Amino acid sequence: MYLSKALGLLFATGPLLINAISSEPLSTSGRWIVDSAGNNVTYAGVNWPGAAEAMLPEGLQYQSIEYIVSKIKSLGMNVIRLTFAVEMIDDIYENGADVPIKTSLINALGEANGTSVYNEIISHNPQFNEDTTRLEVYDAVANECYKQGIYVHFDNHISKAMWCCSTTDGNSWFGDTYFNVANWHRAWTYMADHVKSLPAVKSIGMRNELRTPADNATLTSTSYNWVDWYANMVENAKQVNSVNPDLLIFFSGLNFDVDLSPIPTASDLGNGTAFHKTDFSFADKIVLELHNYDSSASSCSSLSSSLLSDGFEALETDDSSIVNVLPVVLTEFGYAQDSTTYTEVYASCLRTWIPSVHAGWMVWVLSGSYYIREGIQDYDETWGLLNHNWSDWRSSQTIENAIIPMVEASLG
Structure with missing residues (x-):
């Protein structure tokens, strides 16, 4: 069954290679993302993190934004x-204004190191100064x-x-220690409105890697289920769409976003609840996203079969x-950037199978290093496409x- 499905997807019409992007929004048509002219669009790109303690896109102490984007573009990629x-938006509401980048860096790294990194950032990005806020950097x-x-x-x-993610970090599920659902909705309402002025922003991922709140047995037993997933995700999608109907809205799944299996078949999620895209006025804005880090896969046939059953059947x-x-869209997958890992089953399978079914993808990760990760400042990222100082490719x-x-x- 899976082989025939894969072959059927293989011979679908290919996407249009885009060298420039329009300010017009994207939509969906069946299994495709399409542009305003009806051309098929496939995402092929990379993750650029900014959600750690500094709350800034990584790497700016080493290179300019223009240089980093040019490196991405040199690969032919079309998306980041x-x-x-959410804490970034919470700060805006609580303080009445966004936090300057220097303050945010000092809060994350300490007075001396935060000031030093700030000075390095503005040396490479002289358009910024002590009044520049975090969100203004995202805008840039x-x-x-x-x-x-x-x-x-x-x-x-x-x-x-x-740093994300674990089942005990307080961010795992709706209502977890730090996962205030009302603040999450508020953050997305704010961001959906904010990005109206940013023509590159075509889509949003509502939440990364929903997972079991392992240190909260009550929340796990009463709420970690598809019914609560549906209620929270659909409500957030409706709010986003009401504020900004141009945005594509990505729905992520359970178990660190490796499972969306009930969605393609509209299976019962519990209590008679089922996901039907036709129930939504914004059905042409809905996209599914999955992650995969199954590096122990022994064959491409087993890996691709599991991907199909996880949700790629859609x-x-x-x-x-x-x-x-x-x-x-496979919004996360990745592996060590070295001389051999890319030849192994996991990496080589995804390299061929994902394009063969014309699915979108974003590899984890661009970062050669982080301002701070898990308490370690200037952390080296061996999975980063870029080297430690973001100047060239790691491998x-x-x-x-x-x-x-x-x-x-x-994209070819």
Whole structure:
């Protein structure tokens, strides 16, 4: 069954290669994302984190925004997944204004290191100064992406700014220690309105990697289920769409976003609840997103079969059991950037299978380093496409033999 489905997807009409992006919104048509002219659009890009304690897009102490975006563009990519924390928007509401980047860095790194990193940032990005706020930096990234022809997908990665993710970090599920649902809705209402002025921003990911709140047994037993997922995600989607009807809205799944299995078939989620895209006035704005880090996969056939059953079945147009035909984007997958890992089953399978079914994707991760990760400042990221100082690729072999071929297979 899975082989026939994969073959059916393989021969679907390919997407249009876009070298520049329009200010017009994107929509969906069946299993495709489409532009305003009706051309198929496939996302092929990279994650650019910004949701940790500094609450800024990473890497700006090493390179300019223009340079970093140009490196992304040089790969032929057409999208970034730019992450943020709800805490950034909470601060705006609580303080009446956004926090200056220098203050945010000092809060995250300490007075001496925060000031030093701030000075490095403005040396590479002289358009910023002590009055520049965090959200203005996000805006600058989005505007540079538009200038260079790259879409921006805003992702709410976490509530309390920190490295994500674990089942005990207080950010895992609706109502968890730091996951205030009302504040989450408020943040998305704010952001949906804010990005109206940013023509590169075409889509949003409502929440990254929903997962079991393992340190809260009561919340787990009473709320960690598909019915509560439906209620919270649908309500947030409605609020986003009411504020900004132009945005594509990505629905993520359970278990660290590896499971959306009930959605393609509109299966019973419990209590008679089922997801039917036709129930929504914004059905042409709904996209599914999944993650996968199954690096222990022993064969491509087993990995692709699991991806289909996890939710990629929504791409099917010739299977009567698929009720919700929708675009699906693999918004996170990744592996060590070295001379060998890209040749292994996991990386090589995704490199060929995802483009073959014309699914979108964003690899984790762009960052060669982080301002701070899990208490370690200037943390080196071995999965980063870029090296520690963001000046060049960490592994030219992976870039040349894996990343660029995957872009070309997706967009060519």
